[in-house]
Amino acid sequence: MVFPGSALFPANLSGQPIGPTGPSGLLASASDQRRARVTLLAGIDIGGTKTAYALAEDTGGAAAAAITARKRRPTEPSGDPEQDLRAMAEDVRQLLAESNASVGDLAVVGVSVAGPLDLDAGQVLRPPNLPHWDRAPVRDLLQAELGCPVHLDNDANAAALAEWHYGAGQGTEHMVYLTMSTGVGGGLVLGGRLHRGVACSAGEVGHIPIEWDGDLCHCGKRGCLEAYIGGAAWAERLERITPAASRVAELARTSGPARPEHVVQAAREGDAFALSEMERFNDYLARAIVHLAFTLAPECVVLGTIATAAGEALCLAPVREKVRARTWPAVGDNLRIEPSGLGDDLPYLAGLAVAHDTRRQDS
Numbered sequence: 001m002v003f004p005g006s007a008l009f010p011a012n013l014s015g016q017p018i019g020p021t022g023p024s025g026l027l028a029s030a031s032d033q034r035r036a037r038v039t040l041l042a043g044i045d046i047g048g049t050k051t052a053y054a055l056a057e058d059t060g061g062a063a064a065a066a067i068t069a070r071k072r073r074p075t076e077p078s079g080d081p082e083q084d085l086r087a088m089a090e091d092v093r094q095l096l097a098e099s100n101a102s103v104g105d106l107a108v109v110g111v112s113v114a115g116p117l118d119l120d121a122g123q124v125l126r127p128p129n130l131p132h133w134d135r136a137p138v139r140d141l142l143q144a145e146l147g148c149p150v151h152l153d154n155d156a157n158a159a160a161l162a163e164w165h166y167g168a169g170q171g172t173e174h175m176v177y178l179t180m181s182t183g184v185g186g187g188l189v190l191g192g193r194l195h196r197g198v199a200c201s202a203g204e205v206g207h208i209p210i211e212w213d214g215d216l217c218h219c220g221k222r223g224c225l226e227a228y229i230g231g232a233a234w235a236e237r238l239e240r241i242t243p244a245a246s247r248v249a250e251l252a253r254t255s256g257p258a259r260p261e262h263v264v265q266a267a268r269e270g271d272a273f274a275l276s277e278m279e280r281f282n283d284y285l286a287r288a289i290v291h292l293a294f295t296l297a298p299e300c301v302v303l304g305t306i307a308t309a310a311g312e313a314l315c316l317a318p319v320r321e322k323v324r325a326r327t328w329p330a331v332g333d334n335l336r337i338e339p340s341g342l343g344d345d346l347p348y349l350a351g352l353a354v355a356h357d358t359r360r361q362d363s
């Protein structure tokens, strides 16, 4: 689909273009009266290596938001999660100050973070990338620091909401989001709402057994989709089976070890081994989409990361063909399979989407 790229949200609510310096221009040029009415959403995406912050005008639940300021910095866990969270709150305050705003302008903060969550308690449980953060009081501490409601969700759900509100899933009632990075994550929007399931464990598409008694997954079960198309499992496989004479091996020698990105590049250059690996990837991805299509009948499946990077010819077109061949017309003909529409903006939009979705449900 055509998405307005870097002009992702090209205008503020009054239709005025947003300057490159963010809302400082917007707010400085606005009347005092308007300034008094402006409230902001803040998004925080806590990644394993980087944390992204973004501000947007609060549209009160309307379909569009405007990123007005952003910044990204390394995630540097100190060993004390409360200290880390206070530092993150300070980053938000600084971003607000750079935008001529303050915590008093914040309507809601949305947080996207990896790892199982206890949403009732507003806590993160055993996040894989932040070992000291078990039971970290993300919601309560940030609420106390920033003086406004804070909502959190896991990174896959937050990315699904971002695609649904701002990306390739816009305008759909039923959407599935799948991302294949280190593992395989998923998020389900059903009937216009994020579907969390019991214990917020819906959308764990990566652990659908795609081969009964198949390869061992990092989760301890066998045959999971993640064990076949997750980035970590695929890299382990490449380490074992990449022929020394292949283009993948050549690329890995200069920027190794062999990774899925090398497969994509080598496949683009026509390397036979890489093309066979892409065929295998597409086949497993299509199997998962067929399961989801028959179960949920979504209008759209949005694919992130490696599928988006591989693009139409290497991944999307063959996956569409495989899915259509294995589904009934009522299911397959009404299903769009699309690449992510957000590109590098995803980290900024993930937290904002959590905030935005909360406002939408409140309005």
Ligand SMILES: [Zn+2]
Pocket (backbone or CB within 6 Å): 206, 207, 217, 218, 219, 220, 221, 224, 226, 227
């Ligand atoms: Zn698994």
